[in-house]
Structure formats: C-alpha cells, structure tokens
Amino acid sequence: MAGIYIHIPFCRKACTYCDFHFSTNFSYRKEMIDAIIEEVLLKKSEWQDFTFESIYFGGGTPSILTEDEYRRIIETVKTNFRFSTHVELTLEANPDDINPGAVKKWNSAGINRLSIGLQSLNDEELAFMNRSHTAAESLVAVDTSLQSGIADISVDLIYGSHLKTDKQWEFELNWALNSGANHLSAYALTVESKTALAHRIKKGLVPETNDEHQSNQFMKLTEISALNQWDFYEISNLCKPGHRSIHNSNYWKNKAYLGIGPSAHSYKNKTRFWNASNNAEYIKKINLGELPQTSETLSDLDLANEAILTQLRLSSGLRMDAILPFYSKWHDENKIALKKMEQNQWIKIENDTITLLSKGRLMADNISAELFIS
Ligand code: SF4
The missing domain is CATH 1.10.10.920 (Arc Repressor Mutant, subunit A)
Structure with missing residues (x-):
C-alpha cells in the first residue's frame, strides 16, 4: 500500500530553525490551492495501479487552510485515487489553530489524526524559536482535540536547545506521554545553514548547540519512554503500543508515496521525484499543464x-x-x-x-x- 503527502507551503511566521519550504506571503494562496488540485489530476493516470492507505497534510502549516480549501483537496484526492478501507488522514496543526469548532470540522471532512507542533512548553523557548503559539495554547491543544472528536494525536517536541533545561525536558516528556496523545515525535534541535538560527549563532547572539546536552536529553527520552512503556519504534518517534504512524512507517519500509505541492517528493518503482521548491515556479508549470518535477532512478x-x-x-x-x-x-x-x-x-x-x-x-x-x- 502507498501514501499521499500534500505540502501546504504557507506559515504565519518563520521559525528560526526551519529549513522546510514555506512562505509567509499568502497573496497567491488561491492560485496555490488550485495548482495543488490540478497536480492531483495531472498525476492521476500514473498512480492508478496503487492503493493508498494514508493521506498526510504537511508543510508549512496546513492547519491554516480554510474548510473549503481542505475539503476541495480531500475530495479531489479521494475521487481520483483508490484507497484501502481504513485511511489514516493526518493534518499537521499548530496549537494556535486548534479550537473545538476547527477540530469538529476537520473531523467531519475525514481527518482522523492530528500531528500537533508543540515543540516546547516554555514561552521563552517558543519566543526564541519564533513559534506562533504560546505554552498555554500548547497545554490545552491535545485535550481540545480529544474532546472535539479526534482521538489519534501525535505531538512534536524539540529538545537540546540552550534554553531547554534537563528539568524542563523531563517535565515536557512526562506531560506529553500522559496528555492523552498516543504518539510523540521528538527531534534534536538541528542548526541548518541559511536559517535565522544559524545566522544568530554565527553572530554570537545565541550559543551553539551542545552535543553532550543533546545526548543527555535523548537518553532521558529513552528512559521516560521505557518507564511509560511506549514503543520507541524509530529514533525520533514513539507511541503507545499499537499507534505507530502508518504514513511515516511506509516511508521507512521503502513503500511508494505520492507527493503533491511545491517541494513534495514522490517515490515509486525505484524512482524518486521531487517538485520545485519555489511557489511561483510550481504554480506556473502546473498552469501550463506540466509537472514541475525532477527525477532520479536509484541504483x-x-x-x-x-x-x-x-x-x-x-x-x-x-x-x-x-x-x-x-x-x-x-x-x-x-x-x-x-x-x-x-x-x-x-x-x-x-x-x-x-x-x-x-x-x-x-x-x-x-x-x-x-x-x-x-
Ligand atoms: S510552522 Fe513549521 S514549517 Fe512553518 S516555519 Fe515553523 S517549523 Fe517551519
């Protein structure tokens, strides 16, 4: 079985550490959603032999989509491809977009799993990362989602920054593993070149990440995961037994996946494809009826x-x-x-x-x- 990834390349703010493809300029948002839908139609015939078992809205910040936008995309995808009986349909959501009304609408559109980007439960660290939400919004996001009808919740946390003390990390882990979420993705803060974080470190405004600090926090993750009997099934991913991410697991099992949207990657039959990481170029090519992609066949x-x-x-x-x-x-x-x-x-x-x-x-x-x- 295969998975579908849909990249929504817009964010309200630029997080200092992020090197994903996104824009904070929403002015051509409508053209982008139309192009994403058009790309599905352009790729339809090549992917008819596959049965899909997951759809994953990633980004960017897909939780900024309006109800009309995500319904149009889901409907187009569902009517043009073949799916298994159960489809894991995940939406990456930022805590400031989560409220009972939004969750109920997502649920009624078929979204049955949320991946919530908490990253930290500390306001000072969230400000350092330039995240768009507060710790208070993070602390209620899981509960709001559960109460409003979406039971499969993954949360993301980042460890190893100079502001994340061991005590704070321990608190965040214990909170996350007992919050009602059934999945956690935990990533070490990585300094990617050309990010605002790399720039600040270079200027001496922020200390470099420290390997020993990050290793200690990774070991704490291992320890607390074991104490709570979570399944630490991938180096950055753990879950309550029985709740592994179907979509991500398929990547690691070398299964086929179809990527839609700027910068999205696809893989099938030993060939990898990747879309242009430029919104204007992506929209232009799609409007000409061309796929904005490059490919390589793996030996x-x-x-x-x-x-x-x-x-x-x-x-x-x-x-x-x-x-x-x-x-x-x-x-x-x-x-x-x-x-x-x-x-x-x-x-x-x-x-x-x-x-x-x-x-x-x-x-x-x-x-x-x-x-x-x-
Ligand atoms: S919300 Fe996510 S994709 Fe957007 S800038 Fe922050 S980390 Fe990057």
Missing part, C-alpha cells in the same frame, strides 16, 4: 544505502537481506567494523538483523556512514 547500491540509513533508525533494525542481494560482499567488508560496534555496545546482531542499542542511537548517522557502500 541497487543506492537502495541498499537507503536501507542502511532508514532501517538502522528503526527498533526492528537493519535486515542484512535488505543489502546482501544488492552487494554480497557487504558483510565481509564490514565484519571488523561490526564486531567493534558490538563490543562498544552500540549495536546488537541477532537473526541477521542489526539493531542499534541506546548508545548507538546517539550516533546513528555516524554508524550508517561507516556502513555505507561507496
């Missing part, structure tokens, strides 16, 4: 390296049979490195599957890089 070695990168992040681990059919010498070439990683208690190897242990999860990117096929 077997690319696929093996993708498996190393994504499967190592999963609690189910990296199965060697995801690599060996493409590159049979891989195990022999990495025998010594793997042994050393086992001795350092970074990984365990069982049933031809490599799983990261807690210490290894802290250095997942380095471990993947060492095991890549060049």
Whole structure:
C-alpha cells in the first residue's frame, strides 16, 4: 500500500530553525490551492495501479487552510485515487489553530489524526524559536482535540536547545506521554545553514548547540519512554503500543508515496521525484499543464544505502537481506567494523538483523556512514 503527502507551503511566521519550504506571503494562496488540485489530476493516470492507505497534510502549516480549501483537496484526492478501507488522514496543526469548532470540522471532512507542533512548553523557548503559539495554547491543544472528536494525536517536541533545561525536558516528556496523545515525535534541535538560527549563532547572539546536552536529553527520552512503556519504534518517534504512524512507517519500509505541492517528493518503482521548491515556479508549470518535477532512478547500491540509513533508525533494525542481494560482499567488508560496534555496545546482531542499542542511537548517522557502500 502507498501514501499521499500534500505540502501546504504557507506559515504565519518563520521559525528560526526551519529549513522546510514555506512562505509567509499568502497573496497567491488561491492560485496555490488550485495548482495543488490540478497536480492531483495531472498525476492521476500514473498512480492508478496503487492503493493508498494514508493521506498526510504537511508543510508549512496546513492547519491554516480554510474548510473549503481542505475539503476541495480531500475530495479531489479521494475521487481520483483508490484507497484501502481504513485511511489514516493526518493534518499537521499548530496549537494556535486548534479550537473545538476547527477540530469538529476537520473531523467531519475525514481527518482522523492530528500531528500537533508543540515543540516546547516554555514561552521563552517558543519566543526564541519564533513559534506562533504560546505554552498555554500548547497545554490545552491535545485535550481540545480529544474532546472535539479526534482521538489519534501525535505531538512534536524539540529538545537540546540552550534554553531547554534537563528539568524542563523531563517535565515536557512526562506531560506529553500522559496528555492523552498516543504518539510523540521528538527531534534534536538541528542548526541548518541559511536559517535565522544559524545566522544568530554565527553572530554570537545565541550559543551553539551542545552535543553532550543533546545526548543527555535523548537518553532521558529513552528512559521516560521505557518507564511509560511506549514503543520507541524509530529514533525520533514513539507511541503507545499499537499507534505507530502508518504514513511515516511506509516511508521507512521503502513503500511508494505520492507527493503533491511545491517541494513534495514522490517515490515509486525505484524512482524518486521531487517538485520545485519555489511557489511561483510550481504554480506556473502546473498552469501550463506540466509537472514541475525532477527525477532520479536509484541504483541497487543506492537502495541498499537507503536501507542502511532508514532501517538502522528503526527498533526492528537493519535486515542484512535488505543489502546482501544488492552487494554480497557487504558483510565481509564490514565484519571488523561490526564486531567493534558490538563490543562498544552500540549495536546488537541477532537473526541477521542489526539493531542499534541506546548508545548507538546517539550516533546513528555516524554508524550508517561507516556502513555505507561507496
Ligand atoms: S510552522 Fe513549521 S514549517 Fe512553518 S516555519 Fe515553523 S517549523 Fe517551519
């Protein structure tokens, strides 16, 4: 089964750390929604062989969409593609857009899961991130969603900033895991080049992120997740048992996905496609009846390296049979490195599957890089 991702490229404010594709200029919003709908129609015939089990509105800030806008998009998608009986339909929502009336309307349009971007429960940190909401709005957002009819709630938190003390992080984790949400995405604050955060760090206005601080907070995440018996199924994602995200899990299982909207990626039959990350260019091409996309076909070695990168992040681990059919010498070439990683208690190897242990999860990117096929 496959998934559909719809990118809504508008935000009220620019968060200091963000390098996703978005604009705070809403002036061509109508043209953008029309183009998104048109892209669905342009891609319809190529995706007729797939059955979809998830739709994910991401961004940007999809919770800024009006009822008319998200209904038009959902209706177009649902009438032009084939779906399974149950469809996970997620909307990323910012806490300042969540109120009983909005949640009820989302629910009646078929949205059955919210991914709420809390990031912090501390006003000073929210201001540092330039988020558009307050801690008070975050603290009521989950409850409002549950009371208004959407029971599947994921919350996002960011750890490791200089303003997030260990005590604050512990409070946020305990709150999130007992808030009624059944899924948590927790990301270390990353400094991406060309962001306002990178600029401020360069100017000495904000301290650099500290690896030890971030590692300590990741270990706290591991500890509190285990105490609450949550399923820490991916390096940044955990849930109450039985509530893994269908949409995101499909990415990690190398299944097909269709991306709609500027900057959205698609993947099928070993080929990856990505749309222009420029709103004006995207709208212009779509209006000419052209797909604003570039593509690349992945070689077997690319696929093996993708498996190393994504499967190592999963609690189910990296199965060697995801690599060996493409590159049979891989195990022999990495025998010594793997042994050393086992001795350092970074990984365990069982049933031809490599799983990261807690210490290894802290250095997942380095471990993947060492095991890549060049
Ligand atoms: S709301 Fe999300 S997409 Fe928009 S600027 Fe902030 S982090 Fe980026």
